[in-house]
Amino acid sequence: MSLSRTNDPFAQHIDWLTLVLYLGCVTMGWLNVYAAVYSPEDHTSLFDMTTNAGKQMMWIGTTVLLIICILVINHKFFDSFAYVFYAFMILMLLLVLVAGSNINGSRSWFKFGAFSIQPAEFAKVATALALAKYLDVPGMNLGRTKELLRIGGIIVLPCILILASNETGSTLVFASFVIMLYREGLPGWIPALGISVAALFVLALVFPKLYIFAGIVVLYGIIVLLMPRYNRTTRNLLSMAMIGAAMMALVTGVDFFVNNVLQKHQRNRIKVLVDPTIDPLGVGWNVTQAKIAIGSGRLQGKGFLEGTQTKFDFVPEQSTDFIFCTIGEEHGFIGSMIVIALFIGLLSRIVILAEKQRSKFARVYGYCVAGIIFFHVMVNIGMTIGLMPVIGIPLPFFSYGGSSLWSFSILLFIFLRLDSRRTALMRR
């Protein structure tokens, strides 16, 4: 391949569908940030730089510059410097623990004047690149424990540092790499086990332990009865009994975990998820008000800038983590449906593009992008509608905030840059 081809104008090779979906998300996000901070008394301007909406406009502007930079950089750059980025991010995460400013009880921000930057947001990008680089070797077998441990190491290292700065939400995002690993050959039972554990965890919170134990025993009996006779070997029965016992132990452990390991606000968030009616004015305030905001939107919504819940500050964090409430209230079920469809479309498009990549590096990276965005969307929207515990992570492209907009845009456009290289090659 020649130099001239790689320097083809990127406009010809970029995936326009993804770009349109992206622009749709960002524009809707900006308008909803405006709606969330809008005050009917002083007719807040969309471009008022003192409000979140005005600042978001500036963030969008800088993001466009960033995107242009990414698209003109040689695609090799990301491949070659993947580990450098990773190392740099680890350094930043260490630095922020020492020199960062304390915002809302977490020491995870660098402050520059009126603006602050959260390195944890960018750690996702660097980790995705590092993972892509690591997996981009022929013969990589994810069934091997040694490889799994190394990959786990790459993921866990930034996790520990982010956890140390008290950003539990951002740490949990790293679980999303499982999606990529699954695609790359991670045995299916590992994610299945993870989901089962999570399900048991929730069950243990909702129902008394005794019921769950009884349920496990009954389930065991049913499975044994349904098993083909030739499969009912002592070994099989015994290993199944072991699994059952482990489940019971897990359920017993949940109480201990919730009461002794989790911090108080985390414990409360889980309690609220289980029973939203407890303490609606205190612990349950966020969730209750968020549900009222979304629920009161009905089918068509109250109209742009007409939402009383968001406009009058009933929903906390409404331009950042609870931005979906504004959408739900002002644009109703139709608006919510459009947003969810937008995300499902974007995610599916990324997966399809990733699958088309010739280089493994680009494919792995693409699945990482899809996984990270999916996890954010699932948790963020889930918490506003009471299906997930309240975890403070932003809704990609929608939530107000420079770090999150920058990091998600960088994440996505590095992939689009890698992808444009593929189409450029195909055109040849």
Next chain:
Amino acid sequence: MLENRKWVIIGVFCLVGLTYLARLFYLQVLDDTYSLGASKNSIKRVVEIPYRGQIYDRNNQLIVYNTPVYDLYVTPKQVRIPDTVAFCRMMNITTSEFDSIMGLAKNYSPVKPSLFMRQLSKEDFARIQDALVDYRGFEPVISSMRTYPAHTMANALGYVSEISKKQLEEQDILYYRQGDYVGHNGLEEQYEEQLRGKRGVKFMMQNVRGVNKGSWKNGAFDTLAIAGQNLITGIDVEVQKYADSLMQNKVGAVLAVEPATGEILVSVSAPTYDPNLLSSRFFSKNYRALIKNPYKPLINRPVMASYRPGSTFKLIQALIAQQQGSLYPNTVYGHSGSPMRCHCRGGNNLRGAVQNSCNPYFYHVFRKFLYFNGEHNTFKASAIGLKEWHSMAEKFGIGARLGIDLPSELKGNLPTPEYYDKAYRGALRWKFSNVYSLSIGEGELLISPLKLVNLAATIANRGWYITPHYIKGLNKPGVGVPAEYFERHETGIDYKHFLPVIDGMRAAVSHGTVTPLANIEGIDLCGKTGTSQNNKYGHKFDHSIFIGFAPMNNPKIAVAVFVENAGWGGKAAASVAALVAERYLKRKTEAKKLDEQVKAANYLPPVSRMPVPKKPAAPRKDTVRKTPEAKPLMTATSPKPVAVAAASGH
């Protein structure tokens, strides 16, 4: 193949998306509780309470108006008080009071404002206004407070205070809410609906901190408040205040009406209190003090006290006996044959008997009345006679509620034959000799000052009355007065029968026992004294009664005065009545000496002999002088129980 796992992954994405859509469909489309929740959150019903109507007297003088005051609200979450002690000193409360108010407010809501202190006067507010800037979380809201520039008529007016729990629960139409002000007792209660006006409702949008964010839907569902109507009363405030001053150091009542219209001119209940006491924010403290006062200043004596009418009742006896035909103006009775003692020489005709209040005369009149029916059995005759007597006396409005525009009027008692049948456990077991004390207004009769002033007005009108009432109009004189206050009640007594009675009444003032005390030149007062027996403390403490009207021809004012414990005869009461009539007719007081005498007289019974108040412990004798509550609040000088007790000679 691993490539196929992309379908699993896309499947998971879609599954989560569909789950969320289903959940959103449920929240947003199926379940409508959330939209109610949102409007409850953000749309506040702001109730606009209109100004309560003012109350005027007949000469357009203000009796009650509204003073703007400030209610101080607190939002606990926003409160920043650097120095609680200094704050409490400024607000004039103790720190424990402060803590309890804040506790209540926090309990109600940490983010919504609740009442911190009611009714700060403009002066108080001006004093703290600047300092309040330093204390965040406090917000003044303008409101109004009843103010009584004339400082009088407390009992007839009633008071305005927060609605009670019981009233709140018992209302038929749900109008009032917790914390609303409502008229209690008196005219404030009677004309509550007219005075309060109609509340307006505004729907306001508010944010999470309860701060207003403009009207909802541009006020399409708002209703405007309608101001209360002004109540114009027939009271003559100047005379009213004068009567107050005459009644200082006395217990009793003064009522005056205009006979032609039934409008009440003067309505004094003594001892009374300054009505402003019950409109300030110290309401409960002041109210407790008034309740504990042994002279019971909260009782509205003109309608709530029941006395025996005493000799004033002889007027009714004279009138109905003439109408029955058993008495003529020239009928003469002597003292003989009557068990009653009398101070006059006897041998009076009707006019003289009225003038001298001859007890034996009316003994004979009543006896004849009861037996004037051809029945020879005295038991049967008495029953028939008393029935006739009852039906005739009833027409004077006695024994039932007259229907004055006050909520607390008492019925009194005009005994029927059945009443005695019950008392004597069977019909025909009693006769005239058992009930003869009715003849001079004693016995089982019970009557309020209101009914006696009505009697005076009836005689002044020579045969009819209009139910006494306070209202003269709403906003304008003559507008909105209930029809019943234009209705003439006929007594069924012929005009001519009034003439000898009125002659006697005039003579009682001009040539009778009370002449030096009541015959003021130029007012032509006609009257009748009475003594209401009060055996509780012995006859020295009988109540003094006087009813009358003036001038004799074309009367302009009818008066009834009760002075409790002033002793025998109408002396104390007659002077008060005469001075009130003089002031009303002449607009000035020329009988200066009498005026001074009356004002100086002190008929307060000793506190030690007062009936024991039920709830609060009775003030003990040795603590009486120290207890400030024992003083009637309007009396200029403190009661001197020791002096009264010494004078009584017991």
